[in-house]
Amino acid sequence: MAVPNPNRQRITDQVxxxxxxxxxxxxxALLGGIYAAKPGYHNYRLALPGGDYSVGDVAADRQGPQDKAAAIDLTMSAAAMRLYTGRLDVAARARDExxxxxxxxxxxxxxxxxxxxxxxxxxxxxxxxLGVGADAGPDxxxxxxxxxxxxISFIRRFLAHPQLxxxxxxxxxGESLAAWRARTTTTSTTSGGDMQQTDRLANRTGNPNRTVGNVLADVSNLRDWLISRAGTAGMVTPPAAGSPLQLLLAMAQDWAAESNRQRLRDEAILAAVKGLTPQEILARVDLRAAQQIEALHAMRTQIAQELAPLLVTAVGQHLAGQVAPEMLADAQEMAIRRVLGSLDGPAA
Structure with missing residues (x-):
């Protein structure tokens, strides 16, 4: 059994x-050390002066945990020193992804x-x-x-990153880059399109349909409830009561019901104005249509101002670090536009 992190106050679990x-x-292999109260990456940022090279040269070293060490020393045999130094050198010179x-x-x-x-x-x-003469190279x-x-000195921004x-x-x-790509790239193809994640999941989910780390929705929930037409049969696990998706769906259904009631009222108005001229009847119909359009725009504004931020926050909290922000934003915008767009259609 692996020994647990003995100093979580100064060492991240990832290091x-x-x-x-x-x-x-x-x-x-022997552990030569991680945290040490001395200048450089073995110390934590808060304990170092601003002029220390491990906190002042690279902007990303001024990010990440400020109370954790950022280096490791690995002692080993002469043959092992040549092997692992060489592997790092090949990868570094090739700008290995x-x-x-x-x-x-x-x-x-x-x-x-x-x-x-x-x-x-x-x-x-x-x-x-450091006097190397270039941003990267032998020193x-x-x-x-x-x-x-x-x-090995780690950039402090990535000390707690699950992929470090x-x-x-x-x-x-010694794993090849091709083997690593094949092992860590997962592509899920469904009728709704492709979803690709280039990094290995932080934790196994045990569900072949899940596409993100710890929790959140699988393909059926996330894609069907956001993209499919409201009320579509066959959905898996409806949104939880009080969730942004449930409120959005309820609002769409309420709007459809109200549209049906409004159509009946319009028909009653037309029946009651048979004595008016065609121009007067058309004027009243135009007025009623304008009122409906105004109400529709008010509903759109309410959804955008109240529900959209809740939806973005709820989904974003679960997807943080798992999906690129621009992909998440595009998916949310497409989903909201489809739901809102369906409100313009004729009432059933």
Whole structure:
């Protein structure tokens, strides 16, 4: 059984997971350290002066947990030092997508050796402040202790990201980029279109239809209740009472019922004005139509102002970190437009 994180006050579970996985991977591995009260990434941001390179050079290092260490030292055999330093170097020089999240590097630097004679350091971002001459590249002159321990500095923004350990360990384990892509890319194709998630789920759901992390709706609930016409038979698990979707559906149904009642009233008005001229009758019909249109616009405004923000918040809270914000916004806009658009149709 893996040893639980011994210092959650200063070490994120994601960084500790890297040690647990590496310990299982490499027989000669020893933990050289994570948190240490000294300058640099081993310390936490609040304990460091603003001029420390681990908090001042890269903007993303001024984000993320401010009370957690951001580096790990892995001690191992000479052969293992060459192996894992080499794997990191190949991935870093190729700008391997596993070492990036949302286009940003998750590692600032790694320091080890590729030949057991000279220390090798590669900086993935923020190289110029260190004198590298470019944003990324080899940085000579690091401490000789790195001949027997591999140091990895993590960008502080990603210290608690659920993909930190899986991505770093994929590279360290020697998994090919193609194999990682095949393993972590899930595509679900239904009659409603394609939904693709490029990162592995944070937690297994046990349901092949689920497309997001811990909870939320599956394909039937989320897509059917947002996209299908209100009242469609065969829905799975109706929206919970009091939820934004349930309120939106109830409002649509109330509007349809009110439209039916209004049509009957209009027919009664026309029957009562038989003595009027055709022009007078048309004028009254136009007035009634204008009143209905005004009421419809008022209903649209009420939905937009009251229900749409609730819907966005409710769905957004569950999808945070799982679906790109622009995809979520597009889906919500399409769903709301379809529901609102159906209100313009003739009453049944």
């Amino acid at each position: 500790w997971e890297i040690w647990v996985r590496f310990d299982a991977l490499e027989p000669t 596993r070492l990036y999240i949302d286009g940003h590097p998750i590692i600032r630097e790694f320091i080890g050796t590729k030949d057991n004679r000279s220390v090798y350091c590669y900086v993935l971002v923020g190289g110029r402040p 000579p002159g690091r401490d000789a202790t790195h001949l027997w321990h591999l140091h 350990a899986p991505r770093v360990m994929s590279v360290l384990s």
